[in-house]
Amino acid sequence: MKKPLFIRFKNTKTGGAEIYLSRIAQAIYDKNPSIFSSGDYSQDSKLFVKIPRFFPSFLAFLYFLYSYEKFHKSHPNFLYFSLERVLHCDIYRAGDGIHKQWLAIKTHNKPFKKFKSFFNPMNILYTFIEPKLFKNAKKIIANSQMIKDSLIEYFHIPPHKIEVIYNGIKIPKxxxxxxxxxxxxxxxxxxxxxxxxxxVGSGYARKGLKEALIMLSKVTSKQWHFLIIGKDKKITYYQKLAQTLSLEDNVLFLNAQENIVSFYQASDIFLFPTTYEPCSNATLEAASYENAIITTKQNGAGELFLSDTILENSKDILRGCEILNTLLENQQLLSTTQKKCAKAVQHLTLQNHLEKTLEVIKNL
Known part of the structure; x- marks a missing residue:
């Protein structure tokens, strides 16, 4: 078997892809993992891409892509496992979803935003890369059935080429x-x-915080507190929205938190009406700590739970309000739903995830 070489543009330390990469790399390498990146993974110097600091994000990624493709062409003896959108690799993990699909959702019925997206160089680059990446990769790992279905719908990828492996999480004892x-x-x-x-989530617009606040403003009972964890540049807008909706006594903005597990364990309901999420780790982790999950069909993690608490989309405000009212007014139903959600993710252990991923690598 060829030696695996992992590809990731940056290292944000706390990102889901970076955590995934560190786990899979540690399972294969004791130290000095083979990771091609512009970020620091303690990798060999020849696998480190030094990008000029003055480069804007578009040029930085383009420079990284050029460096990688050049390396890939001159080093055929590796098995290339990419977590980044590149032109050539053996295995691609579509953990960031499908950019073409995200753009379609983001600009739906928004002609100005659609027009504006054409001039974003990252959109141009990603939509250029994706069809070539999906065609050239020998195997694609999707982290939800939703992503697999989208790959087939948008790019006509043969189903046998796609392996669905949900994110692994640490199951509480x-x-x-x-x-x-x-x-x-x-x-x-x-x-x-x-x-x-x-x-839980940074980047409130895509995660659906506005919709969550509107849903809660229509709930009959006020015997609850809404805890918001995560960062956003426009946090003031959401704080003012909470006041406008007369929710200031029930809503607590907590920014980023180091010990997020304590919040998962203390909370009862996880409300996450996202517009697009390939497979939300926060959703899976919240479920493992016995939270009733309310999310959308655009969250790949949602397909693991009963349809009773899954919204058609983030704009399904009335349905979200109905579910919240029902759970808040019926303690027994809330408890039953919490247990069912926890049971739905019990098989998503880190070990199971690792074994399935290593099996894909070995079988290539």
Missing amino acids: AINKGKAKESLIHKFPVLKEKIFILF
Whole structure:
């Protein structure tokens, strides 16, 4: 078997792809992993791409792509496993989804935004690369059935070429919601003894925070707190929106949090009406800590749960409100839904994920 070489443009340290890459690389290499990147992975110097600091993002990625393709052509003895959109590789993990599909969703019924997207150089570059990447790759790993279906629909990729491997998560050994709630209330006294509804994600627009706030503004009961974790440049807009919707007493903006597990464990409902998410890790992790999941069909992770709590799309406000009202008014149903959601992700262990990925590598 050829030695695997992994490809990733940057290293953001906390990104989902970077965490995935570190796990899979550690399983194959004890140290000094073979990763071709402009980020620091403690890789060999010949696998490090030094990009001039003054380059804008478009030129930086183009420079990286050129460097990689040149290396790929002159080093045929590696098995190339890419987590980045490149022109040639043996295995591509479509963890970032399909850019063509995301653009279609983002610009739907928005002619000005669609026109504007044509002038974004990254959009031009990604849409140029994707069809060639999907055609040239020998195997594509999709992290949800949604992404596999999209690859077939948008690019006519043969189904046998695509392997669905959901993201692996750390399954908790024990859950004590009562103790976790007490700890969180001690840290944030304003929370009191109420049902906690959780939202986790940076980049609020795509994750559906506006829609979540509107849904909650129409909920009958006010015996809940909405905890918002994540960052956004326009956070002030969302804070003002919460005030406009008379939710300021029920909503808490917490920015990024280091110990996010404590919030998963203390919360009861995970509300995530995203417009597009290949397979949200936050959704899977929240479910593993017995949260009732409310998300959309545009979240690949949503296909693991019962359709009762899955919205048609992020604009399905009334349906979202109905689900919230039902769960908030029926404690027994809420508890049953929490248990079902946790059971739905029990098989997504890190070990199972690793074994399936290594099997794809070995069988190529």
